[in-house]
Amino acid sequence: MSAEIHYISEPHPVSGVTNSKLGVWLFLASEVMLFGGLFSAYILLRTGVTDWPRGHEVLNVPLATLNTVILITSSVTMVMSWASLELKKFSKFRLYMTITILLAIAFLVVKGFEYAHKFDHHHFPSTSNFYAIYFVITGLHGLHVIGGIIVNAYLLLPGSKMWKTNPEQFTGRVEAAGLYWHFVDLVWIFLFPALYLL
Amino acid sequence: MSGHSEVEVKKQVTLYLRVFFALMALTVVTVAISYVHMPILLGVAVALFIACIKASLVAAFFMHLSTEKKIIIFILILTVFFFAFLLATPSLHHT
Amino acid sequence: MTNHDHSHVAQTHDSGHGHKMPFWKKYIFSVDHKTIGVQYAVTSLIFLFFGFGLVSLMRWQLAYPGQPLPLIGGWFSDTAMIGGIMLPEFYNQLGAMHGTIMIFLGVVPLSVGAFGNYVLPLQIGAPDMAFPKLNMMSYWLYFIGGILMLASFFVPGGAAQSGWTSYPPLSVIASGGQTWWLIGMVFLINSSLLGSVNFITTVVQLRTKGMSFFRLPFFVWAQFVTSFLLLLAFPPLMAAGVLQLSDRLLGSSFFMPSGLVVNGAVSAVAGGGNAVLWQHLFWFLAHPEVYVLILPAMGIVSEVMACNTRKPLYGYKALVYSSIFLGFMSFIVWAHHMYLTGMGTTMSTFFQITTMIISIPSVVILTTLILSLWGASIRFTVPMMFALAFLPMFGIGGLTGLPLGLNAADIHLHDTYYVIGHFHYVVAPGTIFALFAGIYHWFPKVTGRKMNEALGKIHFYFSLIFMNGVFLPMLIMGLAGVSRRLYDPTQYAHALPTQPLNVFISISAWCLGLAQIPFIINFFGSIFKGKKVDDNPWQATTLEWSTPTPPPHGNFLKEPVVYRGPYEYSTPGQKHDFWPQSMKENN
Numbered sequence: 001m002s003a004e005i006h007y008i009s010e011p012h013p014v015s016g017v018t019n020s021k022l023g024v025w026l027f028l029a030s031e032v033m034l035f036g037g038l039f040s041a042y043i044l045l046r047t048g049v050t051d052w053p054r055g056h057e058v059l060n061v062p063l064a065t066l067n068t069v070i071l072i073t074s075s076v077t078m079v080m081s082w083a084s085l086e087l088k089k090f091s092k093f094r095l096y097m098t099i100t101i102l103l104a105i106a107f108l109v110v111k112g113f114e115y116a117h118k119f120d121h122h123h124f125p126s127t128s129n130f131y132a133i134y135f136v137i138t139g140l141h142g143l144h145v146i147g148g149i150i151v152n153a154y155l156l157l158p159g160s161k162m163w164k165t166n167p168e169q170f171t172g173r174v175e176a177a178g179l180y181w182h183f184v185d186l187v188w189i190f191l192f193p194a195l196y197l198l
Numbered sequence: 199m200s201g202h203s204e205v206e207v208k209k210q211v212t213l214y215l216r217v218f219f220a221l222m223a224l225t226v227v228t229v230a231i232s233y234v235h236m237p238i239l240l241g242v243a244v245a246l247f248i249a250c251i252k253a254s255l256v257a258a259f260f261m262h263l264s265t266e267k268k269i270i271i272f273i274l275i276l277t278v279f280f281f282a283f284l285l286a287t288p289s290l291h292h293t
Numbered sequence: 294m295t296n297h298d299h300s301h302v303a304q305t306h307d308s309g310h311g312h313k314m315p316f317w318k319k320y321i322f323s324v325d326h327k328t329i330g331v332q333y334a335v336t337s338l339i340f341l342f343f344g345f346g347l348v349s350l351m352r353w354q355l356a357y358p359g360q361p362l363p364l365i366g367g368w369f370s371d372t373a374m375i376g377g378i379m380l381p382e383f384y385n386q387l388g389a390m391h392g393t394i395m396i397f398l399g400v401v402p403l404s405v406g407a408f409g410n411y412v413l414p415l416q417i418g419a420p421d422m423a424f425p426k427l428n429m430m431s432y433w434l435y436f437i438g439g440i441l442m443l444a445s446f447f448v449p450g451g452a453a454q455s456g457w458t459s460y461p462p463l464s465v466i467a468s469g470g471q472t473w474w475l476i477g478m479v480f481l482i483n484s485s486l487l488g489s490v491n492f493i494t495t496v497v498q499l500r501t502k503g504m505s506f507f508r509l510p511f512f513v514w515a516q517f518v519t520s521f522l523l524l525l526a527f528p529p530l531m532a533a534g535v536l537q538l539s540d541r542l543l544g545s546s547f548f549m550p551s552g553l554v555v556n557g558a559v560s561a562v563a564g565g566g567n568a569v570l571w572q573h574l575f576w577f578l579a580h581p582e583v584y585v586l587i588l589p590a591m592g593i594v595s596e597v598m599a600c601n602t603r604k605p606l607y608g609y610k611a612l613v614y615s616s617i618f619l620g621f622m623s624f625i626v627w628a629h630h631m632y633l634t635g636m637g638t639t640m641s642t643f644f645q646i647t648t649m650i651i652s653i654p655s656v657v658i659l660t661t662l663i664l665s666l667w668g669a670s671i672r673f674t675v676p677m678m679f680a681l682a683f684l685p686m687f688g689i690g691g692l693t694g695l696p697l698g699l700n701a702a703d704i705h706l707h708d709t710y711y712v713i714g715h716f717h718y719v720v721a722p723g724t725i726f727a728l729f730a731g732i733y734h735w736f737p738k739v740t741g742r743k744m745n746e747a748l749g750k751i752h753f754y755f756s757l758i759f760m761n762g763v764f765l766p767m768l769i770m771g772l773a774g775v776s777r778r779l780y781d782p783t784q785y786a787h788a789l790p791t792q793p794l795n796v797f798i799s800i801s802a803w804c805l806g807l808a809q810i811p812f813i814i815n816f817f818g819s820i821f822k823g824k825k826v827d828d829n830p831w832q833a834t835t836l837e838w839s840t841p842t843p844p845p846h847g848n849f850l851k852e853p854v855v856y857r858g859p860y861e862y863s864t865p866g867q868k869h870d871f872w873p874q875s876m877k878e879n880n
Contacts, residue, residue: 021270029274040285041288043285044288075260083210083211183261185256193228193246194245197228
């Protein structure tokens with residue numbers, strides 16, 4: 001018999017999903033609990049003290065709003081790159097994927113400016129727990145953005161060879177990467193009000 | 199989602215653009231509201247409410263949860279249940 | 294994988310043999326679940342013995358405090374022992390690393406990484422795990438995490454010394470080894486994350502034709518539930534670990550309260566943190582982790598018992614539902630480890646109730662296993678003896694836990710040797726006996742040879758005696774109020790009357806170590822010299838026994854089809870007393 005692993009590119013008849021889609025969702029479930037732990041820490045620390053600063057008084061709301069716009073836009077371009085593959089338009093996929101990656105880099109650049117500005121004013125994680133939680137959560141989120149850039153760049157460049165040999169599986173991979181990328185966006189949607197606006 | 203007809207995918211693309219504009223609008227709303235002075239608890243409630251709507255839009259349409267298979271929904275319900283415990287219980291510690 | 298790769302793989306499997314691969318690809322960076330399972334098994338067994346070695350050193354200090362360690366005392370550097378006399382800092386390192394290594398590098402990798410990896414795909418009739426490359430990565434992350442933990446003994450200040458629980462603020466101000474511990478944990482957490490994603494996907498997607506969920510062997514169910522615990526409970530510890538790393542490296546004060554006095558001076562950190570936050574996040578992992586330790590063990594015991602009682606398990610569905618309920622409840626009992634942190638009565642009542650509720654499925658599981666013995670013609674093989682011993686040992690472990698789950702009793706017993714005795718009964722003569730049962734049971738599948746019965750029985754009886762010699766006195770000491778964290782128990786008047794018990798425990802522990810020698814000889818000897826056996830030496834029904842030994846790359850010569858439940862032993866009207874799951878017609 002062939003020892004091929006089934007349901008890599010075609011969905012399982014009962015569960016209705018491919019291995020990679022189930023795997024990515026399980027991974028995201030785990031990520032929910034990771035950020036859940038951090039949000040839990042944030043709530044416990046904040047409710048435990050009386051002098052917690054208001055985010056919009058100490059952080060740069062316009063820059064963060066810009067970043068929100070950037071990340072939401074990148075989510076749209078990501079889903080469009082997947083839709084382009086569904087429509088068998090590979091060149092459009094490349095275009096949208098490139099924009100997604102560029103937007104992700106732009107997000108990090110803006111974040112870098114924000115961090116640099118804080119360091120200039122001697123605001124570090126050691127300054128107060130507000131800054132500590134700000135740096136740790138946005139830092140970890142930033143690492144996720146970097147991870148997304150790496151995955152997307154792989155799918156754009158060396159990984160895209162698969163489009164010729166197994167388009168179904170490649171589309172599945174882009175969808176999986178997309179799920180991850182939307183999750184990164186989703187975390188930011190909560191981070192933004194929690195850290196900057198409240 | 200693979201194997202969708204061209205018409206369906208094109209319909210979805212229009213949907214994605216609508217969701218995009220909704221997300222942008224909600225971002226503007228949440229920033230604007232943060233400048234309105236109100237009691238902290240109300241502020242938190244409003245901001246989280248808007249964030250939840252935005253997150254639901256992303257999850258339902260970009261991540262296709264609105265049409266996703268049962269097994270995925272099941273895993274997520276389980277996760278959200280434990281997530282709620284993780285979030286709520288430690289913060290009850292002070293009382 | 295590209296199409297090209299696929300056809301290539303398929304071609305090699307058609308021949309029924311693995312093609313010639315270079316050594317490093319076949320045995321070291323292998324993506325075959327069986328090789329990875331064996332890698333996990335060997336690595337985790339080494340860690341288990343190393344972790345045992347650490348505690349045997351501690352036992353010298355506890356039995357004969359302040360006396361130089363004979364024979365090997367001179368081998369240690371001056372930062373560990375001076376003239377063979379153990380320093381308190383080193384004692385703390387041994388304690389912290391014993392717990393960490395036994396749990397995260399020994400028992401869990403052996404029960405999930407080794408048995409899960411090797412047996413689970415075979416039992417569900419899958420050619421491999423759903424993500425073989427992730428599987429390999431999972432092992433190597435575990436390996437790196439283990440190396441980091443070991444290396445931490447050699448950094449200035451030595452390894453982590455704040456207990457396996459790493460409670461702040463002590464862990465935040467502890468020496469450099471704690472940072473290594475945290476980074477090591479990050480690797481281990483990611484390893485188990487990849488593993489659990491892989492296990493769940495494999496069970497959901499790759500069950501062979503006819504293998505419905507209620508035809509899964511209970512072992513698979515146990516691993517399945519365990520994977521959900523690993524998937525959802527570990528990330529909060531990751532979050533906590535990141536916060537503690539930030540406290541240690543970036544000077545933040547997540548866990549550092551304001552006005553903390555360290556060595557007579559007020560700590561310079563900003564403060565405002567909360568040490569109890571760590572405990573919440575830590576125990577949110579660590580209580581489900583207890584069930585990660587015990588569920589696979591129950592799975593192994595069920596397999597061994599069904600096979601050696603020659604009858605179906607009593608109440609298979611009760612076992613399955615109980616394990617699901619157990620897994621579910623294990624997420625909402627964690628704060629029973631924290632009764633003494635000053636939580637409100639509402640909180641402690643809530644967790645007291647959930648704790649009492651979670652004991653019900655455990656009792657159901659134990660009861661069904663005991664009832665499975667009823668009317669059986671038991672084969673007293675070595676794996677069966679270990680499985681049988683598991684029942685009362687886990688029973689003691691579970692029942693001694695009840696007083697700890699009740700707030701009022703816990704106030705007295707918290708942090709005493711009673712706690713140590715309780716959870717070791719669950720994990721050592723409980724889980725580790727089950728793991729031994731599993732090793733003796735599946736060894737013939739991996740190697741094609743049986744382990745020696747006589748040596749196995751020596752190993753069993755002496756282990757059983759000395760395990761109890763170690764842990765039973767601890768319960769007594771705990772009731773006498775002796776704290777679990779004493780470097781020198783003779784300095785406390787209330788601990789003096791029980792000091793002879795400490796000597797007794799230590800001697801038992803060292804003898805327990807000696808009792809493992811027959812096992813080591815048996816294990817390595819049997820690989821080369823053991824009695825050769827056929828593909829199904831135990832006349833078992835589950836799928837792993839209906840494939841050649843050792844299973845070929847791709848596991849099955851022909852994709853198996855399953856016709857019935859996992860435990861069709863002594864079915865009326867059948868010629869043989871076992872009816873394999875994949876056998877189409879009557880026996």
